[in-house]
Amino acid sequence: MKQITTRPRALAETPFTYCPGCTHGIAHRLVAEAIDELGIQGRTVGVASVGCSVFAYNFFNLDFQQAAHGRAPAVATGIKRVLPDRVVFTYQGDGDLAAIGTAEIVHAANRGENITVIFINNAVYGMTGGQMAPTTLVGMRTTTTPFGRDPRLAGHPIRVAELLSSLRGVAYLARVALCGVAQITRAKKAIRRAFQVQLEGQGFSLVEVLSTCPVTWGMQPVEAVRWLEQHMIPAYPLGELVTPEKKATTHPETIVVHPVTIVHPETIVVHPVTIVHPETGGVPPGTGERG
Numbered sequence: 001m002k003q004i005t006t007r008p009r010a011l012a013e014t015p016f017t018y019c020p021g022c023t024h025g026i027a028h029r030l031v032a033e034a035i036d037e038l039g040i041q042g043r044t045v046g047v048a049s050v051g052c053s054v055f056a057y058n059f060f061n062l063d064f065q066q067a068a069h070g071r072a073p074a075v076a077t078g079i080k081r082v083l084p085d086r087v088v089f090t091y092q093g094d095g096d097l098a099a100i101g102t103a104e105i106v107h108a109a110n111r112g113e114n115i116t117v118i119f120i121n122n123a124v125y126g127m128t129g130g131q132m133a134p135t136t137l138v139g140m141r142t143t144t145t146p147f148g149r150d151p152r153l154a155g156h157p158i159r160v161a162e163l164l165s166s167l168r169g170v171a172y173l174a175r176v177a178l179c180g181v182a183q184i185t186r187a188k189k190a191i192r193r194a195f196q197v198q199l200e201g202q203g204f205s206l207v208e209v210l211s212t213c214p215v216t217w218g219m220q221p222v223e224a225v226r227w228l229e230q231h232m233i234p235a236y237p238l239g240e241l242v243t244p245e246k247k248a249t250t251h252p253e254t255i256v257v258h259p260v261t262i263v264h265p266e267t268i269v270v271h272p273v274t275i276v277h278p279e280t281g282g283v284p285p286g287t288g289e290r291g
């Protein structure tokens with residue numbers, strides 16, 4: 001029989017501890033394939049987080065560091081700054097990244113750390129029994145929202161990709177979904193692109209991966225994939241939010257504040273602010289000077 005696929009070299013020959021039908025396994029495979037294709041296995045360092053993917057260090061044939069809950073971006077920052085020739089990525093769930101680790105991810109992205117983040121959004125805390133996460137959909141039942149998430153009590157779902165897309169340190173940001181061959185192929189491309197952006201030294205890259213947790217969602221695996229398609233994608237639109245090319249349009253302005261002159265102790269003259277285009281150095285048409 002003709003063999004049409006093999007285990008990626010970056011994926012260890014170890015049984016996963018994920019539940020049957022869980023898409024963490026697919027995400028692992030995509031990350032490993034991207035690393036193989038880019039030929040970076042020998043110089044890639046992963047940072048595992050807390051959650052069902054806590055054992056990621058066992059599942060990849062890569063150097064790995066375990067981080068405390070939510071702190072993976074800070075740990076990855078340290079590794080990348082000390083070993084800038086390494087390719088450094090974190091693998092984090094939504095409880096880890098968007099709840100306890102909100103500060104770490106926002107500041108790592110804002111600093112433009114040249115690291116890659118693989119963010120698994122399955123709308124719950126899977127490992128601890130399916131409690132509400134910041135990403136839980138409005139009306140979605142979890143063990144801590146048995147009547148459905150009520151935004152008046154628990155706020156609205158946090159759209160991490162949109163939230164981070166406003167930060168200037170972000171070089172690449174995409175949201176993908178693990179449902180069906182076409183979407184999984186796109187997910188792989190985005191993950192590969194994120195690593196590529198890091199290899200080019202462009203700055204922070206993140207791929208938000210919409211995933212399933214069939215066990216705590218109380219669904220069969222196929223039903224969970226359909227639910228993801230029908231309910232998660234409308235709430236979390238797919239696509240590339242930031243790319244190095246789009247960034248020039250998303251953040252076209254550098255604000256240069258001219259020095260303040262103190263004329264008299266009580267009269268402070270603030271010189272006008274000039275908006276300068278980072279590439280041309282010119283003032284963008286129609287913007288002029290803002291006082």
Ligand SMILES: Cc1ncc(C[n+]2csc(CCOP(=O)(O)OP(=O)(O)O)c2C)c(N)n1
Binds near residue numbers: 053092
């Ligand atoms: C400081 C701290 N608080 C709480 C926990 C308990 N805890 C372990 S995993 C987890 C949730 C993980 O959910 P998520 O990051 O979404 O990953 P998933 O299991 O869904 O992939 C929590 C709250 C912990 N280990 N450490």
Ligand code: SF4
Binds near residue numbers: 017213
């Ligand atoms: S609890 Fe959910 S996220 Fe965790 S391994 Fe099982 S299906 Fe996957």
Ligand SMILES: [Mg+2]
Binds near residue numbers: 051120126
């Ligand atoms: Mg989760």
